Amino acid sequence: MKENLKQAIKVAQSYILLLLEENITSEQLVKINNLFQNCPVEVAEIPKNQTILSRCTQAAGIAIKDKIIIDARQVRNTNLTLESEKDELVATIIHEYAHKIRSLNNNFGHNFEEGFANIFAELCINNAKLKNNTKQDSFSSLQTSYDYRKYESEVRALLYILKQHHLDKQMIMEYITGEDLKFKNICEQILGAEFASYFAMVSSRNNANSESLLISLISEYIKKHGLDIKSYWISKEGLENNLYVKGSTTLAKAVVAAGIDALAPEQQEYYKYFAYSATETAKEEQADTESYVANIRATIINKYSLNGKTQAEIYDTVLDLCSDYILYQNQDNKDAQAFIKEMENMFPKIEDFKQKFIMLRRLRKDKEILANIDLNNPTYEEIYYNINSLVDSLESNIIR
Numbered sequence: 054m055k056e057n058l059k060q061a062i063k064v065a066q067s068y069i070l071l072l073l074e075e076n077i078t079s080e081q082l083v084k085i086n087n088l089f090q091n092c093p094v095e096v097a098e099i100p101k102n103q104t105i106l107s108r109c110t111q112a113a114g115i116a117i118k119d120k121i122i123i124d125a126r127q128v129r130n131t132n133l134t135l136e137s138e139k140d141e142l143v144a145t146i147i148h149e150y151a152h153k154i155r156s157l158n159n160n161f162g163h164n165f166e167e168g169f170a171n172i173f174a175e176l177c178i179n180n181a182k183l184k185n186n187t188k189q190d191s192f193s194s195l196q197t198s199y200d201y202r203k204y205e206s207e208v209r210a211l212l213y214i215l216k217q218h219h220l221d222k223q224m225i226m227e228y229i230t231g232e233d234l235k236f237k238n239i240c241e242q243i244l245g246a247e248f249a250s251y252f253a254m255v256s257s258r259n260n261a262n263s264e265s266l267l268i269s270l271i272s273e274y275i276k277k278h279g280l281d282i283k284s285y286w287i288s289k290e291g292l293e294n295n296l297y298v299k300g301s302t303t304l305a306k307a308v309v310a311a312g313i314d315a316l317a318p319e320q321q322e323y324y325k326y327f328a329y330s331a332t333e334t335a336k337e338e339q340a341d342t343e344s345y346v347a348n349i350r351a352t353i354i355n356k357y358s359l360n361g362k363t364q365a366e367i368y369d370t371v372l373d374l375c376s377d378y379i380l381y382q383n384q385d386n387k388d389a390q391a392f393i394k395e396m397e398n399m400f401p402k403i404e405d406f407k408q409k410f411i412m413l414r415r416l417r418k419d420k421e422i423l424a425n426i427d428l429n430n431p432t433y434e435e436i437y438y439n440i441n442s443l444v445d446s447l448e449s450n451i452i453r
């Protein structure tokens with residue numbers, strides 16, 4: 054296994070250098086060579102990351118302060134003599150190196166950086182194939198995790214606009230090896246000063262609404278300058294064009310937002326492909342949202358159901374409901390927010406329920422909320438009724 058990794062690291066480093074030596078200064082190259090020497094790449098079992106929806110996410114690699122760790126399962130399961138398997142492992146290593154290279158000059162750019170790291174890995178690998186005279190039809194189109202796909206789509210949409218100014222490849226280099234400030238300034242010149250807000254949002258943890266902001270920036274650009282969408286669909290030859298083979302649903306939505314009239318007459322017959330892609334994506338996203346919400350509702354019903362429970366179990370369930378609700382209120386991630394929304398849909402008075410329950414707990418009156426509860430058919434309404442009665446009687450005691 055160690056031998057496998059050693060070989061893949063060597064390939065990854067050589068691919069990165071092969072691409073960068075034509076595109077960055079020799080000073081920058083020295084820094085990157087130093088990084089390769091000083092940043093070990095190790096194998097370890099990377100623990101699964103359990104989210105509150107019990108969705109398991111498994112990272113193939115992680116870059117930490119002084120080293121890169123590649124998941125042992127991926128290394129073990131890779132047969133380096135199979136090109137596609139080799140490409141996936143090499144891509145993982147390049148992706149992690151991309152984080153390390155960027156960290157020489159910049160802060161972590163969250164999901165925007167993840168999208169760029171994937172695209173950079175793909176570009177390195179395909180550039181090497183091109184230089185080694187491999188046929189272009191064997192260009193790699195690497196697999197991407199579901200969570201990163203959305204950001205790759207945004208990055209590819211942005212790159213396609215930059216391509217109109219022959220800046221796409223250069224700006225990948227700028228983002229990975231250069232400086233955020235320069236990257237941002239060039240994008241602002243092309244997409245307008247508003248790009249700064251987009252860049253700040255997408256480079257932070259709080260990036261859930263970034264796509265709609267980028268769509269509005271790009272559609273404004275198209276209204277002003279039009280867009281060569283014909284080449285997007287027709288010419289797929291060459292390394293740079295390969296960047297757009299996967300397509301970008303963000304770009305499709307932006308073209309539709311700009312409208313067919315924003316395009317030059319010879320471009321208009323290609324509009325329908327973008328419209329189709331945008332409609333299909335909207336349907337998929339709607340279905341994803343619905344199944345996501347259904348999953349959350351089922352989790353809530355299952356976890357906080359009172360049926361068939363003893364009095365002690367019912368008490369624990371009420372306590373769980375209130376403490377989970379508080380826990381989610383203190384988190385800013387998408388799952389927690391979705392849970393809160395659904396909890397509030399299912400228990401409209403949950404905030405009041407929680408506050409009064411906590412108050413009764415402090416006064417050690419909390420066990421009394423289950424007095425006279427019908428264990429054959431316990432309901433939150435009944436418990437809430439008891440909670441309110443208890444609070445009322447306490448308040449009237451205080452007044453007396």
Ligand SMILES: [Zn+2]
Pocket residue numbers: 148149152167170
């Ligand atoms: Zn990453």
